[in-house]
Each structure stands twice: as structure tokens, then as C-alpha cells.
Amino acid sequence: MGKGDEFNHSYTVSQGIYEGFISLFEDRNPLHTDKTFANGKGFKDKVMHGNILNGFISHFVGELLPVKNVILQSQEIKYYKPVYLGDQLLFNAIIDDVYESVNTVEFKFKFSTNTAIKVASGKIWIGII
Numbered sequence: 001m002g003k004g005d006e007f008n009h010s011y012t013v014s015q016g017i018y019e020g021f022i023s024l025f026e027d028r029n030p031l032h033t034d035k036t037f038a039n040g041k042g043f044k045d046k047v048m049h050g051n052i053l054n055g056f057i058s059h060f061v062g063e064l065l066p067v068k069n070v071i072l073q074s075q076e077i078k079y080y081k082p083v084y085l086g087d088q089l090l091f092n093a094i095i096d097d098v099y100e101s102v103n104t105v106e107f108k109f110k111f112s113t114n115t116a117i118k119v120a121s122g123k124i125w126i127g128i129i
Contacts, residue, residue, distance in 0.1 A: 001066065001105055005095045009064055011056045011111075012088045013048050021049050048083040053111055053120055056091060060109075061126055070126045073104065077122035081113075088114045093124070103128040 022028060030037035031047050038046050054077065061072050083089065093109040105128065110121040 001095055001098070003095050003098055007060070007064060007091075007093045009060060009091045010088060011059075011091055013052060013083055013085055015085065017052060017055070018048060018085055021052055021055075025049075025051075043082055045084045048085060048087070050077075050079050050083075050120075053077065053079075053083070053089075056089070056111070057109070057124060060091060060093065061124065065126075067128070069129050071129050072124065073127045074125040075122060077120055079120050081117055081119040083111075083119055089119065090114060096123070 022033070027049060031041065031043075032038075032049055033046060035046050038044075054075070057075060057077075058072070061070060062068075089111045090113070091109065091111055093107045095105055096108045097106040098104075099106070105126050107124040107126070108121070109124060111119050113119060
């Protein structure tokens with residue numbers, strides 16, 4: 001893995017992911033579970049939990065990188081637009097820097113809808129172990 005390497009993957013916020021998140025973490029805030037409540041706050045539907053995107057990042061690091069001797073050290077994420085049930089998200093990550101002295105790789109990433117609307121972006125730092 002070297003500076004400039006790019007990775008792309010598609011994720012869908014499925015009913016199973018949505019229900020699994022609620023079941024595991026018991027976050028039943030009405031913004032995420034009540035369409036009428038969400039509509040009243042200006043959203044077109046229930047807003048998916050932002051941390052579902054963190055689960056997709058975990059999948060990327062643990063399953064999609066070409067090496068398995070990695071550990072997530074840090075991440076930051078900024079949310080720009082809501083994500084809704086059934087949305088297909090395009091994940092793009094680019095290696096921004098490699099710090100060989102400390103075996104760390106820094107990625108810039110973004111999630112976009114299939115209509116190219118950016119919903120989140122940030123950075124990920126992984127250690128090579």
C-alpha cells in the first residue's frame with residue numbers, strides 16, 4: 001500500500017443493518033425510528049444512525065484492505081447530509097500518507113450517494129502490526 005492508492009466499495013443501508021444496529025446498541029431515538037417525528041424536523045424519512053457508517057469503515061479496514069495485519073488506530077468523520085434506509089453509498093478512500101517510522105497509514109475517505117452527493121468524509125489512521 002502506497003501513497004495515492006485508491007479504494008472504492010459500495011454499501012447499502014439495508015433493513016437488516018438498521019434493525020441490527022438498534023438491537024445491538026438500543027438507540028431508539030425518534031429521529032431514527034419514527035418517520036412522523038423525522039418529517040416534523042424537516043427530514044424526508046427516518047434518519048439512519050451515523051455510526052452505521054463507522055461500521056462500514058470497520059468493514060473496509062478489516063476486510064477490504066489487501067493486508068490483514070492492520071489495526072484501526074484513529075478515525076474522524078464529519079456528517080454533511082442525512083442517510084436513509086435503502087440508500088446505496090459509494091465509499092472512496094485514498095492513502096494520503098504513509099509513516100513508515102511508526103508503521104501507520106493515513107487515509108482520506110468519503111461516503112457519497114449514487115447521485116454523487118457527499119454525505120460524510122474524514123480520515124482513518126491504521127497501524128501495520
